[in-house]
Amino acid sequence: MKRIIFHIDVNSAFLSWTAVKMLGEGHSDIRLIPSVVSGDPSDRRSIITAASIPAKKLGIKTAQPVSMALRTCPSLLIVSGDWAWYKQCSQGFIGICRSYSPVLEQFSIDECFIDMTFRCGKEDPVTIAMRLKDEVKGKLGFTVNVGIGSNKLLAKMASDFEKPDKVHTLWESEVEQKMWPLPVRDLLWVGKKTEERLTSYGIRTIGQLAKADLAFLTRLVGSKFAAQLHENANGRDRSPVETETQEAKSYSAERTFSKDLLDPKDIDKALFNVACIVAHRIRKDKFRASTVSMFVKYKDFSVSQKQCQTDIPTDVTAVILNEARRLLPEAWDGKTPIRQIGLGVSKLTHDSAIQMSLFEDPKMEYYREWDRKYDEEKLKKNADR
DNA sequence: TCTGGGGTCCTAGGACCC
């Protein structure tokens, strides 16, 4: 049976959502002028999180440094993000999509897939998609694109066609005409590196990739990735719409310094900060971690990463921080200035039994108490907002 | 112009076990 999958994508999500909020506060619509959302506009290192369509038309792109965008457009309006508001907008958006089909997979904060196979009985899928997009616009005030296809890959590719506020189809029968002429970079999972590799061997379009020899592709990118690229370029994708939200497999936090740092005191302070954040988040989600990793990034963007296993799964900030501190000299020579530092935990379990070791650090109770206070403070702060 | 922050998955080599 032919499946009918929708991919719904909020147009310039963070920018649209900010625009809706500002409209409510009496501002004019920032979607109609060159505008962007960025982290901290005063930080030279901050980058653009989302750009309006007029900004994009000037060549301003997501992930571009703000300083560069300002050179392109000195009158660019820069606004900062509001995560709590974005979460609300996302929930409203997902809620409407779910009312069209409960078989929904949230792909990110502003994208989801729904399986409409059993909803599009008599009615034309495009008509239903139009209704969905208009309902979001009417009730929530922002626009979406809906891509329709017989699998997730095609639906996702379709939603990326002309924006904003559009519905597109990409059925298998349309692949040759609508997808094959596109540059290979437009295919999902083809990033910068893969594009370079493929084009250096003359594969420039998705159509050329679709017709490429699988053995040849395997030599280029490895067997697993080659098989997937080949399938996807031919418009095939068997993956189901996953309704179960997957549990997190890792947590991490990182900080980029406004200037590259060399002073161990500054670096330790940053490590302490990210350890507090990560440990708090795993405690909140009732996880304990057995792997602690940390990394440093240098000005040339090269990364040195080290990881280790803990004796027992832990959620104690001090334990995680100490592992990271132990790893730091293995990752960093102490001489090269550091641009960014990060800490992560993985190998997570929900083990709730507190492991009592005879040799447990006598300070452990004190550490746990410290964490309890930290969590309380953090909760209070969030409640105030 | 000079590049954030948070994730996932894959690969390849080495250790170690049977």
Add this chain to the structure above:
DNA sequence: TCTGGGGTCCTAGGACCC
């Protein structure tokens, strides 16, 4: 004294996504 093959875990690095 020198040797195969398979399985699992760990580690570091790289690619991609939003």
